[in-house]
Amino acid sequence: MSIWVLFLRSLIRLSVVGMLASVNHAQAKSDDWYLATMNRFGGMTWLDTGAHQPMTKAPLGSAWKLFVYAYITGNNLPENPYTCHIGQAAQADDEYCCMVTERIERDVALARSCGPYFEPSRLGITSSDWQNYWKKHAPQVTWLHQLRNLSPQTELPVEQILTAMNQIPQQSMIRSREALMQRLLQPTWGDVLSNLGTGYRFKTFTWHHPNILGAYFGGAVGWLADGSSFWVGGMGGSHTVLEQHAMQITRLLSPATQNVDEGCVMVDYFTRYPISQVLVSGTGQVAQAGVLRGQFVVKFVNGQQLSVRSAGELHLLRSGLIWRIVGQLGTEEYVARVVDREGDATQTQAARALAIAARSYLKNNGHYHQMCWHIDDDSRFQRVSPNPxxxxxxxxxxxxxxxxxxxxxxxxxQNQSADNTLNWQLAVQNSVRGINFITQLREAYPKASWEISPLQQQCAELESAQNYLNQTLPQVRRILAGTKGLEHVDNLQICRLDYGNPYADATSHRIYLRDWRGVQDKTTLWHEYLHLALRYHPSGQDENTVEQMATDLMKKLSIASYINQSHNQKKIVRRAQ
Structure with a gap:
């Protein structure tokens, strides 16, 4: 074959490649964007965004960090903070990690998309350990078994990306969602937050466009509250894509109303209205104490009555002649019931503001122990519908x-304005005028800010309280030795609480206190400590028992301190003689 024939074939091949590239460039419209979702059973759906051509493959982008996060949380690896720098000491990509020199942990790193934190070599992740983990949890997702595929330029069918997301263990997925919400709370994302809300938790990505030379392709991949995964992508950076299409995303893919991580709120219903009896609807029979399932009529001592429906979340309790109804609800179900009772969910922007106010009120005024919030259904607090x-x-x-x-x-x-108060009727009027929920909250609570997740909140240490705990804990353990169900709680941190009631967080082993001034604050510290140490024992769930134990403990510590001081004074007297 002559050299001229080879040359002509090469020219033809190059021409064909060039033509195909031109066709791809022409078909890939700049306004094309894509949205896909996959349920927990693996069923994938492409939502109709009006794109001119299908999305065959997409770059993984910085979504690779999600899988490293899942690996380290799934294996309960110890925290390995990353120190990022600015200026001449900065390493590559440190600008994504911090604005000042600081040490950041995994949840902050994920929210900020800090690549250096998640470098497998820095975390000591070996190829064999990685492969063994994902072969166990995602045996059919073969691309994820190879550590070398954790690269932003890795291109994959979107279905394979979502399939991998679905294989992330549930607890790692829950922790990822909580960490990722903080991205939306950053000031630069306020425009996206107002139009998208927080029901979508996602890791953003931006990389080179797979079809258009010189263009960027950005978007996000994440989960809804029910654990189903979703992927969105289009031309431009991730922020641009999400800002442009946020309202369309909510229209095509509604936030999930079922939550795999429901949380817990215990509601003591009708605390100001004594119950005379509870009847089974339709039969007139008196309901038995215990779990309520079905339709009931609650009769009150004042002669009023109320129809109530329960699917097992309400419990009828009896103590002598006193009847009580207690509800155990998921946090978002609780919030929704407050909206139904105190407002009108069809007034969308006003109702969103009310939902956030209700959730905030619960955390500021409820009592938290044993991983559950406790609050009364009371007009002095906030009213909660007993019905779904x-x-x-x-x-x-x-x-x-x-x-x-x-x-x-x-x-x-309902209808009065005051400092730090959301006026519901005014909120409805503002809704009609087109004022969104964020603006309404800013006007009602000018000094408030978004609360950071406990997993990401930097602990502002109460140094004197921390020192007291460290010095006294060995003695406390000796005093409490033999207490049934008591467990050692190590690495405790005492953190300052800006607002609300003191509480203990079992996930982070942190106790949050507002003040450290005297005996009462010490009693509060031991109260919260006992909730942690007895969290797997029934006595740890009884508020009165825990409070009595904390009070008794303080008395024993005071006596021991007095004896010790007297003993030391006698030593001083002897030396003086």
Whole structure:
């Protein structure tokens, strides 16, 4: 074959490649964007965004960090903070990690998309350990078994990306969602937050466009509250894509109203209205104490009555002649029921503001122990519907999932305005005028800010309280030795609480206190400590028992301190003689 024939064939081949590239460039419109979702059973759906051509493959981008995060949380690896720098000491990509020199942990690193933190070599992740883990949890997702595929330029069918997302263990997925919400709370994402809400938790990515030379392709991959995964992509950076299409995303893919991580709120219903009896609807029979399932009529001592429906979340309790109804609800179901009771879920922007105020009020004024919030259904606190939340109220709660305010008292009223108070009627009027929920909250609570997740909150240490705990804990353990169900709680941190009631967080082993001034604060510290140390024992769930134990403990510590001081004074006297 002559050299001229080879040359002609080469020219033809190059021409064909060039033509194909031109065709791809022409077909890939700049306004094309894509949205796909996959349920927990693996069923994938492409939503109709009006794109001119299908999306065959997409770059993984910085979504690779999600899988490293899942690996280290799934294996319960110890925290390995990354120190990022600015200026001449900065390493590559440190600008994504921090604005000042600081040490950051995994949850902050994920929210900020800090690549250096998640470098497998820095974390000591070997190829064999990585492969063994993902072969166990995602045996059919073969691309994920190879550590070398954790690269932003790795191109994959979107279905394979979502399949891998679905194989991330549930607890790692829950922790990822909580960490990722903080991305939306950054000031630069306020425009996206107002139109997208927080029911979508995602890791953003931006990389070179797979079809258009010189263009960028950005978007996000994440989960809804029910654990189903989603992927969105289009031309431009991730922020641009999400800002442009946020409202269309909510229209095509509604936030999930079912939550795999429901949280817990215990509601003591009708605390100001004594119950005379509870009857089974339709039969007139007196309901038996225990779990309520079905339709019931609650009769009150004042002669009023109320129809109530329960699917097992309500419990009828009896103590002598006193009847009580206690509800155990998921956090978002609780919020939705408050919206139904105190407002109107069809007034969308006003209802979203009310949902956030209700969730914030719960965390500021409820009592938290044993991984559950406790609050009364009372007009002096906030009223909660005893019936299942309406569909509209659940959608409002889902849109604002997890959003709470801190740094300010939180109140609301039906028709009166006051400091730190959301006026419901005024909120409805503002809704009609087109004022969104974020602006309404800013006007009602000018000193408030978004609350940071406990997993990401930097602990502002109460140094004197921490020192007291470290010095006294060995003695406390000796005093409490033999207490049934008591467990050692190590690596405790005492953190300053800006607002709300003291509480203990079992996940982070942190106790949050507002003050450290005297005996009462010490009693509060030991109260919260006992909740942690007895969290797997029934006595740890009894508030009165824990409070009595904490009071008795303080008495024993005071006596021991007095004896010790007297003993030391005698030694001083002897030396003086």
């Amino acid at each position: 939340a309406s569909k509209a109220a659940r959608e409002v709660a889902a849109y604002t999932e997890g959003l709470t305010l801190t740094g300010s008292p939180i109140f609301y009223h």
